[in-house]
Amino acid sequence: MTSTESESSSVLLRGVRPYGEGEPVDLLVADGRIAALDTAVDAGRAEVVDATGLVALPGFVDLHTHLREPGREDAETIDTGSASAALGGYTAVFAMANTDPVADNAVLVEHVWRRGREVGLVDVHPVGAVTVGLAGERLAELGGMARSAARVRMFSDDGVCVDDPLLMRRALEYSSALGAVIAQHAEEPRLTVGAQAHEGERAALLGLAGWPAAAEESIVARDCLLAHRTGGRLHVCHVSTAGTVEVLRWAAGPLAALPSQAPGGRPGRVSAEVTPHHLLLTDERLTTYDPVNKVNPPLRTEADTLALRAALADGVIDCVATDHAPHAPQDKDCEWAAARPGMLGLETALSVVVETMVNTGLLDWRGVARVMSERPAELVGLPDHGRPIAVGEPASLVLIDPAAHWTVRGAESASLADNTPFEGMRLPARVVATMLRGRFTARDGKVLRWIDSC
Numbered sequence: 001m002t003s004t005e006s007e008s009s010s011v012l013l014r015g016v017r018p019y020g021e022g023e024p025v026d027l028l029v030a031d032g033r034i035a036a037l038d039t040a041v042d043a044g045r046a047e048v049v050d051a052t053g054l055v056a057l058p059g060f061v062d063l064h065t066h067l068r069e070p071g072r073e074d075a076e077t078i079d080t081g082s083a084s085a086a087l088g089g090y091t092a093v094f095a096m097a098n099t100d101p102v103a104d105n106a107v108l109v110e111h112v113w114r115r116g117r118e119v120g121l122v123d124v125h126p127v128g129a130v131t132v133g134l135a136g137e138r139l140a141e142l143g144g145m146a147r148s149a150a151r152v153r154m155f156s157d158d159g160v161c162v163d164d165p166l167l168m169r170r171a172l173e174y175s176s177a178l179g180a181v182i183a184q185h186a187e188e189p190r191l192t193v194g195a196q197a198h199e200g201e202r203a204a205l206l207g208l209a210g211w212p213a214a215a216e217e218s219i220v221a222r223d224c225l226l227a228h229r230t231g232g233r234l235h236v237c238h239v240s241t242a243g244t245v246e247v248l249r250w251a252a253g254p255l256a257a258l259p260s261q262a263p264g265g266r267p268g269r270v271s272a273e274v275t276p277h278h279l280l281l282t283d284e285r286l287t288t289y290d291p292v293n294k295v296n297p298p299l300r301t302e303a304d305t306l307a308l309r310a311a312l313a314d315g316v317i318d319c320v321a322t323d324h325a326p327h328a329p330q331d332k333d334c335e336w337a338a339a340r341p342g343m344l345g346l347e348t349a350l351s352v353v354v355e356t357m358v359n360t361g362l363l364d365w366r367g368v369a370r371v372m373s374e375r376p377a378e379l380v381g382l383p384d385h386g387r388p389i390a391v392g393e394p395a396s397l398v399l400i401d402p403a404a405h406w407t408v409r410g411a412e413s414a415s416l417a418d419n420t421p422f423e424g425m426r427l428p429a430r431v432v433a434t435m436l437r438g439r440f441t442a443r444d445g446k447v448l449r450w451i452d453s454c
């Protein structure tokens with residue numbers, strides 16, 4: 001993007017196409033908000049940026065990111081993870097609680113929140129743990145975290161499942177009172193002891209212990225019932241099987257029609273996310289035994305990827321979440337069984353969504369805005385993200401070159417880690433710039449910190 005310099009902090013984006021629709025317009029940003037949206041807008045003292053041909057969408061919101069700070073700053077920090085998020089088009093991320101120490105108290109979540117603000121590249125919202133130390137034995141102080149300066153609105157033991165039904169039921173009961181969401185890593189631990197790969201033909205051929213689809217589906221079914229009966233707010237993390245899609249369909253239909261026993265008769269609500277890697281990759285990739293493909297839940301079959309895509313398109317799955325899971329080399333560059341599960345996701349998410357959802361005709365750009373920005377913001381009640389591109393709204397935006405292609409190189413990512421399963425793949429569409437409340441946080445592949453823009 002070329003631009004003319006100016007001493008003013010306002011910016012005029014010339015020739016953008018909001019949601020990729022209609023004729024190009026000029027979008028004027030002033031005081032952090034969209035000040036004009038029209039043809040031939042007078043630049044005045046604004047910096048003029050040539051954005052011809054670029055699609056503008058509301059900045060992306062990731063409900064599932066691992067930033068690793070505190071505890072594993074060798075794999076990622078709030079700073080490097082925020083930079084990766086800005087490059088990927090994100091303006092808000094939810095940082096999972098499985099850090100060391102675990103984010104299970106007000107002091108820790110406030111630390112993560114403050115550090116995110118200091119870095120200032122993306123709004124970092126800490127996720128609080130559901131149980132103390134993720135140990136699954138007693139509930140953490142959810143209320144204390146919700147009332148802290150971090151205003152925690154999502155709780156999760158992600159990495160492990162809250163498998164005790166009584167604890168999960170209590171957490172869901174509290175969630176409605178707190179206006180929060182319980183995000184479940186759905187994995188029945190008794191069914192995945194020693195599991196290494198999706199249970200099926202591929203795992204059998206490779207001699208890897210199988211990870212049954214029912215381990216996920218049985219917990220999702222149980223939790224949908226608990227959410228409905230308690231009036232709680234359940235969010236299902238990283239849906240990976242066609243069977244889970246059917247359970248979610250049942251929860252939204254026949255189950256929702258049953259009377260709830262919740263206080264005031266208010267039924268629970270269930271939402272769900274899918275990761276870019278589960279939309280694109282299958283267990284066919286495991287033949288190399290390269291641990292870059294190891295992830296929890298595991299890569300599944302092509303039929304699963306197709307069911308997930310259809311469910312995202314028709315709204316049974318609400319949104320895309322990256323499950324960005326950076327790992328240090330010693331935890332990934334080792335034999336399959338010893339490697340940690342997880343893969344990078346923030347910088348490749350848009351391109352994978354375009355490849356699997358837009359280029360297949362399942363979603364248009366408005367649909368991309370829905371699943372990557374509007375719906376996730378709505379699920380957790382973020383008031384100033386996922387907003388319409390309209391005059392008066394916050395200028396938290398992503399500009400995309402829809403015609404670009406690029407080749408993924410983990411070493412070039414802003415993340416400290418390089419465990420991307422998309423290494424060497426040529427993918428469509430590229431984030432050209434990200435803007436948070438009127439300030440560029442990433443532009444032409446470079447991260448812009450406060451200091452750069454002052």
Ligand SMILES: NC(=O)N[C@@H](CC(=O)O)C(=O)O
Pocket residue numbers: 066098158159160185294295296297323325326340341342343
């Ligand atoms: N997805 C993964 O394989 N790993 C995540 C944990 C998780 O999301 O369950 C991690 O923290 O590394």
Ligand SMILES: [Zn+2]
Pocket residue numbers: 158159160185237238296297
């Ligand atoms: Zn998980």
Ligand SMILES: [Zn+2]
Pocket residue numbers: 064066096158159323325
């Ligand atoms: Zn995760």
